[in-house]
Amino acid sequence: AQSVSQHNHHVILSEAASLELGCNYSYGGTVNLFWYVQYPGQHLQLLLKYFSGDPLVKGIKGFEAEFIKSKFSFNLRKPSVQWSDTAEYFCAVTYSGAGSYQLTFGKGTKLSVIP
C-alpha cells in the first residue's frame, strides 16, 4: 500500500532558526503533494501543494517545498521560523489511480518554536 513518511515526530527550534521537515512517499507513479498545518485548537489548513511544473513550490507564511522525484521527497522549508509557526505539520499525497481527492497522510511533525 502507498504510504507517506515524515521523519521527525517533534522538532524544537528557536525563533529565527531555519526549518526543514522531511517527507517521503512510496508510490512511483504520478502524485500530487500537499503540506497541511494544524495550529493548536484549529482545523487543518493547506500550506502549499504541488501538482506539476516548477518543483519548488511557495506557499503561505513564507513556507516552501521542493519536489524531488528521484528521491520521492517533498520536504518543507522555511528560512526563519517564528513562534507563531508552532503547530503540527502533515505531508499528504494523492495518487493517480485512487480517487483524486483521497489523501494519504504522514504521521505529522510537531513543531515547537521557542521565543
Add this chain to the structure above:
Amino acid sequence: GAVVSQHPSRVICKSGTSVKIECRSLDFQATTMFWYRQFPKKSLMLMATSNEGSKATYEQGVEKDKFLINHASLTLSTLTVTSAHPEDSSFYICSAPVAGVADTQYFGPGTRLTVL
C-alpha cells in the same frame, strides 16, 4: 476560503450509546465528503467517503455497521458511531473538496469523542 464545520466539537458518552457527528460545508456544495480518524501521534486515517445520494464507500477494516454515514444533502454529511466503546474514543475529522479546485480539500475542525 471554503469553510467546513463540525458539530459537536467535543462529546463524551457512555459505552453502548450512539453518537452522531455532523459535517457541513458552509459556503459551497459538496457531493463528496471524507471522514478521517486521527489517533494520538498518528496520521489521519481515511475511514470512508461519503457520497450524496448514494452509499458511502468504506476503507478496508472500517466496520460499516458501526460507523454509519449518511450524506443527507449537498452540504451535510453525518457520521454515527453506534454502540460506542472506549476504543472508539478518537478525534474525527471530515473534509470536503471544492468543485473546480482539483485535489484540494477543506477540513472541518474535528470532533473529539470520548467514550467512558
